Amino acid sequence: MTTEGKYLRMTKNERIQHFLLLSSFITLVITGFALKYPEAFWVKWIIFFIGENAFEVRGVVHRIAAVVMVAGALYHVFYIIFTKRGRKLVKDLWFYRSDITDLTESLQYIIGKRKERPYFDRFSYIEKAEYWAVVWGTVVMGGTGLVLWFENYFLPIINVYGMNIATAVHWYEAILASLAILVWHFYFIFLNPDVSPMNKAWYTGYLTRHQMEHEHPRELAKIEEEMSERTAAGKTDAE
Amino acid sequence: MMTAKRKFVFIAATIAFLVSIVILASNAKFLRAKGTDDCFACHEDKSLTMDKNGKKVSLFVDPALYKKSTHAGFDCTDCHEGYKPEEMPHNPNKKKIDCKTCHDKVKSPENSVHKNKDCSSCHNPHSQRPMKELKANNTNLCFDCHNNKNVKDFTTSLHFKKNIGCEGCHKGGHEVQKITKSDIPSVCGKCHGNYQKDFNNSIHHTVLKNGNTNAPNCVSCHGSHKINNSRMTIESQACLKCHLDEKLFPGENKGSAKFVANYKTSIHGSIQKDGNPAAGCSDCHGDHTIEKMSDPKESTVRAKMMNTCGKCHPGEVTKFNNSMHGREFNNGNKDAPSCFDCHGEHDIKAVLKSDEFSKINQADICLKCHSNNKVTKGKTNHTEDYKLSFHYLALKDGNTAAATCSNCHGAHDMKMASDPSSNINKKNVDRTCGQSGCHTKQLGEYTGSVHEVSLMTKGNSDAPNCVDCHGNHQVKSTDSLGISEGSRQRGIIKLCSSCHASVKIIRNNNLKNVAGTYLESFHGLAVRGGSKQAADCGSCHGNHNIRHSSDTLSTINKKNLGKTCGKCHPGASEVFINSKIHTQDTDEDNPVLLWISRIYIVLIIATIGGMTLHNILDYRRKKKDIKAGKH
Numbered sequence: 001m002t003t004e005g006k007y008l009r010m011t012k013n014e015r016i017q018h019f020l021l022l023s024s025f026i027t028l029v030i031t032g033f034a035l036k037y038p039e040a041f042w043v044k045w046i047i048f049f050i051g052e053n054a055f056e057v058r059g060v061v062h063r064i065a066a067v068v069m070v071a072g073a074l075y076h077v078f079y080i081i082f083t084k085r086g087r088k089l090v091k092d093l094w095f096y097r098s099d100i101t102d103l104t105e106s107l108q109y110i111i112g113k114r115k116e117r118p119y120f121d122r123f124s125y126i127e128k129a130e131y132w133a134v135v136w137g138t139v140v141m142g143g144t145g146l147v148l149w150f151e152n153y154f155l156p157i158i159n160v161y162g163m164n165i166a167t168a169v170h171w172y173e174a175i176l177a178s179l180a181i182l183v184w185h186f187y188f189i190f191l192n193p194d195v196s197p198m199n200k201a202w203y204t205g206y207l208t209r210h211q212m213e214h215e216h217p218r219e220l221a222k223i224e225e226e227m228s229e230r231t232a233a234g235k236t237d238a239e
Numbered sequence: 240m241m242t243a244k245r246k247f248v249f250i251a252a253t254i255a256f257l258v259s260i261v262i263l264a265s266n267a268k269f270l271r272a273k274g275t276d277d278c279f280a281c282h283e284d285k286s287l288t289m290d291k292n293g294k295k296v297s298l299f300v301d302p303a304l305y306k307k308s309t310h311a312g313f314d315c316t317d318c319h320e321g322y323k324p325e326e327m328p329h330n331p332n333k334k335k336i337d338c339k340t341c342h343d344k345v346k347s348p349e350n351s352v353h354k355n356k357d358c359s360s361c362h363n364p365h366s367q368r369p370m371k372e373l374k375a376n377n378t379n380l381c382f383d384c385h386n387n388k389n390v391k392d393f394t395t396s397l398h399f400k401k402n403i404g405c406e407g408c409h410k411g412g413h414e415v416q417k418i419t420k421s422d423i424p425s426v427c428g429k430c431h432g433n434y435q436k437d438f439n440n441s442i443h444h445t446v447l448k449n450g451n452t453n454a455p456n457c458v459s460c461h462g463s464h465k466i467n468n469s470r471m472t473i474e475s476q477a478c479l480k481c482h483l484d485e486k487l488f489p490g491e492n493k494g495s496a497k498f499v500a501n502y503k504t505s506i507h508g509s510i511q512k513d514g515n516p517a518a519g520c521s522d523c524h525g526d527h528t529i530e531k532m533s534d535p536k537e538s539t540v541r542a543k544m545m546n547t548c549g550k551c552h553p554g555e556v557t558k559f560n561n562s563m564h565g566r567e568f569n570n571g572n573k574d575a576p577s578c579f580d581c582h583g584e585h586d587i588k589a590v591l592k593s594d595e596f597s598k599i600n601q602a603d604i605c606l607k608c609h610s611n612n613k614v615t616k617g618k619t620n621h622t623e624d625y626k627l628s629f630h631y632l633a634l635k636d637g638n639t640a641a642a643t644c645s646n647c648h649g650a651h652d653m654k655m656a657s658d659p660s661s662n663i664n665k666k667n668v669d670r671t672c673g674q675s676g677c678h679t680k681q682l683g684e685y686t687g688s689v690h691e692v693s694l695m696t697k698g699n700s701d702a703p704n705c706v707d708c709h710g711n712h713q714v715k716s717t718d719s720l721g722i723s724e725g726s727r728q729r730g731i732i733k734l735c736s737s738c739h740a741s742v743k744i745i746r747n748n749n750l751k752n753v754a755g756t757y758l759e760s761f762h763g764l765a766v767r768g769g770s771k772q773a774a775d776c777g778s779c780h781g782n783h784n785i786r787h788s789s790d791t792l793s794t795i796n797k798k799n800l801g802k803t804c805g806k807c808h809p810g811a812s813e814v815f816i817n818s819k820i821h822t823q824d825t826d827e828d829n830p831v832l833l834w835i836s837r838i839y840i841v842l843i844i845a846t847i848g849g850m851t852l853h854n855i856l857d858y859r860r861k862k863k864d865i866k867a868g869k870h
Contacts, residue, residue: 038768047769055769110856112863148761152808160818165832167761172839179847187854193861 007212007223009201011085018202020072021134027065028141029178031058036171066145073138092122093132099125121218130185137177144170277324278315289328304366318364338364345413352417360384377411378404392465421447423456431457437527442534453487478520479503493584494532501586523547539584544577558651563658565651576608598643599634602626605644624713640676647671663711666695668704678705684783687792693748701744708734728766728775732757735776756821772807779803779820 034043047054080086103125108114147154147166189199194214201207212220279302287298318336322329338358393399408426410416418426428435438444447454460477488496502508507518523539530537538547549556559565567575581604602625610623633641654661662671673682685691693702724730738744740754757763765773786793794803804815
């Protein structure tokens with residue numbers, strides 16, 4: 001079994017984007033749920049450590065994290081439009097017919113109806129779902145969050161009625177996003193036996209060959225084909 | 240030479256002459272004129288004196304007085320028997336004049352103090368007037384000898400003014416007696432029989448009888464000769480004369496001189512009323528009837544307290560008798576207070592002026608009993624809480640307007656809250672707190688509020704009055720309401736929630752679950768999280784003046800909503816007018832919200848459930864592969 005080899009997964013730029021996203025997301029989750037569950041034990045700890053103005057600090061930190069996340073999202077839009085790698089990223093993350101095949105095969109595999117693993121490319125349906133969920137979530141949370149932030153500006157426009165809807169959506173979407181990250185993303189990067197104890201790509205930027213074989217066999221094959229073509233061409237050149 | 244016959248005639252004539260002389264001599268008038276005038280020839284000279292045992296003695300006799308005297312018909316020699324006018328002195332044998340020669344029936348009894356005195360000590364023989372006149376003037380006569388100040392003060396006495404002379408007590412005439420200490424009560428009792436009877440039953444008489452020489456009798460208090468009915472004589476000089484003497488009444492217990500001495504600085508002793516102390520010893524203890532303090536007949540025993548104090552303070556006693564204290568007292572409860580349990584005894588003070596009974600110290604006086612489990616049957620904490628209250632702290636800071644126990648409970652008329660006429664009855668509390676000079680403004684706001692109308696008009700005892708929100712003994716200032724909760728808002732929410740989140744009260748009064756919806760709203764979450772800006776119940780509904788939204792005076796009436804919400808949401812005020820505030824996600828009044836939440840719940844369950852299932856299967860399958868060696 002070959003575990004050697006470095007396969008670039010995330011560039012430094014992408015790692016910074018991911019880091020901004022993860023740090024602002026975690027901050028938003030903590031400061032958000034702290035509002036909703038003010039009597040929870042962990043909220044009490046936070047209040048204890050921060051002190052008397054914990055509630056006000058919570059609000060400010062939540063807004064700072066939101067700005068960071070939205071700023072990161074806007075940069076990401078710029079990134080996927082104006083960089084080659086960015087454009088390829090969206091192309092690779094887009095849904096294709098092959099994803100349905102992958103899904104079917106994967107489901108067959110995990111329920112034991114199929115011996116071979118699904119033959120995933122650079123992004124499996126799992127990661128695609130993840131990415132577009134973040135896109136959706138950022139839009140929804142950013143939009144409703146903005147309304148709630150500037151409530152005195154929006155109140156005359158959307159009324160108390162709309163305000164209550166924005167509040168409810170922000171709340172339900174927060175639950176959905178948090179649970180999705182917890183159940184979906186954290187499984188695949190921590191518990192998943194292929195990468196356990198952790199997929200280090202988010203700070204090293206690289207995947208191991210072992211991880212490539214299990215998670216992205218089609219991409220690996222493509223890379224090796226390209227490599228051998230390049231080697232062949234090199235040989236030809238040499239010849 | 241005389242013959243025998245002539246001799247007989249001569250002797251007979253001589254006898255006849257002598258007999259006639261004797262007869263004539265026995266006729267006083269006939270002889271007096273001559274002899275008395277002869278005497279006055281010298282004795283009407285005022286300067287006539289003689290030396291008698293070295294003393295210059297006046298020999299002057301006023302002829303005018305003599306001629307008016309009862310002895311006017313007698314010749315000087317009738318009394319001055321054997322005097323020889325031609326000799327100096329006339330009475331060389333110093334023979335005493337014995338009045339008893341004539342006044343043989345006059346007798347001085349053995350026990351008379353004047354037994355050995357000359358008659359002339361009282362009766363001047365040269366000017367003696369008829370007894371009638373003598374009697375009328377005998378007091379002055381006594382003063383001739385008894386001329387010390389004490390006796391002479393008799394002329395200022397009540398007795399003298401009522402024409403009772405010395406003989407009234409000392410007996411008159413020849414029977415003048417000295418009155419011994421033990422005789423005094425019976426002597427005075429001759430006229431003052433009722434007082435003597437009272438005195439004979441008193442503690443003073445008991446100790447007198449037992450031979451205590453310090454024990455007082457009538458004159459110890461009233462004085463002997465200078466008797467009048469001034470109270471000052473009776474009080475300060477009489478009672479305190481003995482009762483302030485630490486030798487007679489040692490120690491510090493009840494009855495001691497030190498204990499009694501407190502009287503002098505008490506309100507009774509120090510305040511003057513018509514020139515006298517407001518209340519003297521006898522006003523409380525009685526006078527002649529005074530008994531041992533433990534004697535049930537004594538007027539200051541607990542059982543008689545109400546009658547005794549009520550003599551001057553009838554209003555207070557009437558109130559007290561209707562109070563809880565009074566009823567318990569009258570039912571024989573030994574723990575119930577009587578007047579002096581609160582006010583003190585000899586040291587009784589004015590309520591407002593003194594340190595001992597000032598407002599700040601009143602709590603201690605009440606707590607003497609009310610922190611005692613036996614008295615209050617276990618309900619003590621709430622009374623001790625008073626010392627933590629805003630009222631007490633304000634008093635301590637010198638705000639004398641702040642309330643102490645009696646300001647709310649009443650003083651003499653304090654009653655249990657269950658009594659409809661009690662100041663602290665549920666329906667009267669608002670007027671008690673709102674009494675003039677206290678929380679009148681708040682009472683005005685509270686009057687007409689939903690709470691007030693419900694309680695007062697509809698008799699709904701679920702509706703709160705002042706103390707239901709502010710507490711009773713441990714009444715808090717609004718700023719400290721939430722101290723234990725971390726913020727003022729949280730304190731208020733907890734307070735309102737105690738009813739508006741109570742299933743029982745919500746059901747019984749057909750209320751909406753406003754607390755639940757508020758707590759889940761942003762306002763509620765923020766306050767729960769410790770925000771000091773977010774709205775609490777009072778921010779929108781007001782505090783004392785909470786009214787139904789249909790009431791035009793209500794802060795949440797459509798007319799006023801803009802202003803109320805505009806306090807925090809300026810410019811956004813109009814939009815609130817048609818908005819429902821206490822709504823829930825499932826509230827059918829908001830179908831969009833309802834559907835959004837339904838969709839989201841389904842979405843969350845399906846998505847997260849699907850993901851969970853997918854990953855469990857994925858994990859199992861991959862582990863199985865690894866086990867099978869397929870890495």
